[in-house]
Amino acid sequence: FWATIPEGPPDPIIGVNDAFKKDTSKTKVNLGVGAYRDENGKPYILESVQKAEDILYQKKLDKEYLPITGAEEFTRLAAELAYGKDSKPLQEGRIAVAQSISGTGAVRIATGFLAEFYKGPKVIYLPNPTWGNHIPVAETVGIKVERYRYFDKKTIGLDFAGMKEDIEKAEPGSIILFHACAQNPTGIDPTQEQWKELSDIVKAKKHVSLFDMAYQGFASGDLVRDAFAVRYFVEQGHQIILCQSFAKNLGLYAERAGTFSMVTSSPEEKDRVLSQIRRVIRPLYSSPPIHGAQLVATILGNPELYQQWLGEIKKMADRIITMRERLYDLLVELKTPGDWGHIKSQIGMFSFTGLTAEQVGELAEHAHVYMTKDGRVSMAGLNEHNIRYFAENMSKVVKG
Numbered sequence: 001f002w003a004t005i006p007e008g009p010p011d012p013i014i015g016v017n018d019a020f021k022k023d024t025s026k027t028k029v030n031l032g033v034g035a036y037r038d039e040n041g042k043p044y045i046l047e048s049v050q051k052a053e054d055i056l057y058q059k060k061l062d063k064e065y066l067p068i069t070g071a072e073e074f075t076r077l078a079a080e081l082a083y084g085k086d087s088k089p090l091q092e093g094r095i096a097v098a099q100s101i102s103g104t105g106a107v108r109i110a111t112g113f114l115a116e117f118y119k120g121p122k123v124i125y126l127p128n129p130t131w132g133n134h135i136p137v138a139e140t141v142g143i144k145v146e147r148y149r150y151f152d153k154k155t156i157g158l159d160f161a162g163m164k165e166d167i168e169k170a171e172p173g174s175i176i177l178f179h180a181c182a183q184n185p186t187g188i189d190p191t192q193e194q195w196k197e198l199s200d201i202v203k204a205k206k207h208v209s210l211f212d213m214a215y216q217g218f219a220s221g222d223l224v225r226d227a228f229a230v231r232y233f234v235e236q237g238h239q240i241i242l243c244q245s246f247a248k249n250l251g252l253y254a255e256r257a258g259t260f261s262m263v264t265s266s267p268e269e270k271d272r273v274l275s276q277i278r279r280v281i282r283p284l285y286s287s288p289p290i291h292g293a294q295l296v297a298t299i300l301g302n303p304e305l306y307q308q309w310l311g312e313i314k315k316m317a318d319r320i321i322t323m324r325e326r327l328y329d330l331l332v333e334l335k336t337p338g339d340w341g342h343i344k345s346q347i348g349m350f351s352f353t354g355l356t357a358e359q360v361g362e363l364a365e366h367a368h369v370y371m372t373k374d375g376r377v378s379m380a381g382l383n384e385h386n387i388r389y390f391a392e393n394m395s396k397v398v399k400g
């Protein structure tokens with residue numbers, strides 16, 4: 001049956017992990033996938049999560065199926081975290097929320113729903129660059145992918161004029177995907193003033209805004225500040241779609257805990273939307289997994305654990321900032337040609353270094369340092385033990 005199946009290409013992000021695992025060098029460094037590591041390069045299980053695990057264990061809960069749209073306590077608390085407790089549409093009961101298989105699953109539900117029910121142009125505008133997986137998720141359901149300018153190579157900053165122009169030029173009613181904060185891969189976000197301008201353009205053009213919020217808390221260390229764009233758009237009356245992930249901010253990568261949500265115009269409309277969301281989800285995976293959602297709900301619903309979590313987010317964000325400063329200082333000390341200020345000014349988990357695919361290849365081959373081909377470095381993979389080694393090798397490939 002399968003003799004003619006061609007070999008598929010490795011995943012641009014997850015494939016880096018596989019290459020890293022195969023490498024037997026003792027000095028190897030993995031700066032590929034965006035997953036937090038502690039100061040010893042080890043995965044970090046948050047204490048708040050460990051306490052929640054204990055609480056759940058004591059409760060001896062059953063493993064009955066969840067509703068198709070997930071655990072109610074979880075979706076309620078998750079929506080409050082994203083939109084704010086005082087959010088008007090939330091208080092008015094007109095936000096449709098469904099548990100999702102983390103952020104990717106939420107984007108899949110969103111695009112699946114839009115492909116079937118959206119009456120406007122079935123085209124989604126993604127920033128250039130964006131998280132690689134956005135493209136196949138949209139294309140799988142038959143939504144056409146277009147790009148808007150985002151990264152300016154010259155300034156290593158945001159091409160805001162280009163971004164505005166492209167969103168303005170898009171056919172009215174297009175779907176525009178925004179990274180809510182800590183843009184992946186660039187680590188460059190619009191300012192609050194720029195978000196306000198974007199909101200005006202989106203409104204004038206009657207575009208649909210789809211926010212992917214995978215890093216709430218990771219951009220600034222502050223959950224509320226990181227939700228600014230989402231909350232501002234909602235305040236301005238946009239009926240946004242939101243994809244929320246707890247993979248990074250709670251370190252729950254493999255638990256796949258997230259939500260899809262959509263602001264509607266009335267509780268009655270919300271119910272109708274949810275009835276169709278169930279029809280999108282059911283053939284995909286029937287109903288979502290329970291454990292991650294219970295962990296999140298336990299933390300969000302317990303003031304003590306919540307406070308502890310806030311401290312832990314801050315700790316993760318601060319360690320990454322320290323690594324940014326250390327890397328910058330080392331590159332300067334090593335007289336690396338170029339201006340490396342962006343390593344410090346970019347935010348979130350990644351640094352978009354400007355290294356070329358060729359330089360990335362050299363780093364893997366000669367120094368056993370792994371990152372995605374676009375030159376994105378997961379800063380969390382750096383620590384006091386490997387940062388000088390990395391900086392020296394990075395400096396070497398830049399010098400040529």
Ligand code: LMR
Pocket residue numbers: 013014032033034035131133184
């Ligand atoms: C990443 O960009 O590294 C993460 O979002 C992990 C993934 O699934 O790609």
